[in-house]
Amino acid sequence: MTWDPGQYLRFDDLRARPAIDLINRIPEVEPSEVWDVGCGTGAITYSLSRRWPAAAVHGLDSSPEMLDSAREHTGIDWVLGAIEDWTPEAPVDVLFSNAALHWVDSHATLFPYLFDQVAPRGVFAVQMPRNHQEPSHRVLYDLARSERWVDQVGDLVVETPVSAPSDYHEMLDTEADGLDVWESIYQQTLRGPDAVSQWTKGSVMRPYLEALDSAADDFFAEYVADLRPHYPQQANGTTLFSFRRLFIVAHRR
Numbered sequence: 502m503t504w505d506p507g508q509y510l511r512f513d514d515l516r517a518r519p520a521i522d523l524i525n526r527i528p529e530v531e532p533s534e535v536w537d538v539g540c541g542t543g544a545i546t547y548s549l550s551r552r553w554p555a556a557a558v559h560g561l562d563s564s565p566e567m568l569d570s571a572r573e574h575t576g577i578d579w580v581l582g583a584i585e586d587w588t589p590e591a592p593v594d595v596l597f598s599n600a601a602l603h604w605v606d607s608h609a610t611l612f613p614y615l616f617d618q619v620a621p622r623g624v625f626a627v628q629m630p631r632n633h634q635e636p637s638h639r640v641l642y643d644l645a646r647s648e649r650w651v652d653q654v655g656d657l658v659v660e661t662p663v664s665a666p667s668d669y670h671e672m673l674d675t676e677a678d679g680l681d682v683w684e685s686i687y688q689q690t691l692r693g694p695d696a697v698s699q700w701t702k703g704s705v706m707r708p709y710l711e712a713l714d715s716a717a718d719d720f721f722a723e724y725v726a727d728l729r730p731h732y733p734q735q736a737n738g739t740t741l742f743s744f745r746r747l748f749i750v751a752h753r754r
């Protein structure tokens with residue numbers, strides 16, 4: 502799947518906020534090896550390298566476009582590859598992932614595997630969007646399954662890419678010495694017309710738009726029209742976009 506760093510970064514402040522909240526929940530540690538998996542454009546990886554300047558910091562991503570953008574940050578080891586195929590050469594002291602693991606399947610095996618890569622007394626810190634019950638996502642799923650589009654993109658719908666918080670507790674608890682799982686709902690204020698559609702165009706819609714190729718504009722136009730009543734633009738030009746996110750900070754025994 503190709504990513505469009507420019508579209509993704511249209512809301513960079515709001516997208517960065519949960520990552521910063523997650524970094525701030527990581528306790529005082531002195532890591533040697535830090536990995537950011539699904540690092541995207543690398544801005545958050547760069548924040549990790551500033552927090553731990555003495556550490557070797559690595560950013561892994563499967564998108565060449567995102568990594569090209571990331572390379573503007575020097576002093577970080579950028580690695581092209583898939584999270585599900587990744588094995589670090591050395592145990593990881595901080596394994597970090599912001600807004601990426603919901604793109605990877607099979608969390609019941611993935612999460613214990615990733616936690617296994619963390620060194621004793623290391624930290625596994627994850628944030629994933631959990632907004633799939635909201636109109637931003639439901640309208641997309643309904644449209645993809647509508648008569649006009651089902652044959653082309655109906656099978657791309659992933660109803661619940663992220664499980665319930667208690668499931669992650671269960672996956673990690675036995676190997677953890679301290680496990681903090683929580684959700685936050687950000688009441689985001691977006692600017693510009695059809696702002697929620699512009700937000701999703703840079704994230705959850707990517708696989709659909711790519712699969713549709715020349716029909717992508719028609720699909721997007723239908724989505725915008727269907728979504729508009731759910732997120733009315735205020736007289737001052739802003740739109741309120743409530744967004745639920747799941748956080749995990751797990752300390753390895």
Ligand SMILES: C[S@@+](CC[C@H](N)C(=O)[O-])C[C@H]1O[C@@H](n2cnc3c(N)ncnc32)[C@H](O)[C@@H]1O
Binds near residue numbers: 563583601605
């Ligand atoms: C929404 S972006 C988040 C990027 C970055 N973590 C941030 O917070 O700005 C999701 C990133 O995950 C990457 N990604 C998705 N699935 C992946 C996989 N299986 N392996 C590696 N990277 C993946 C995408 O290429 C994309 O750059």
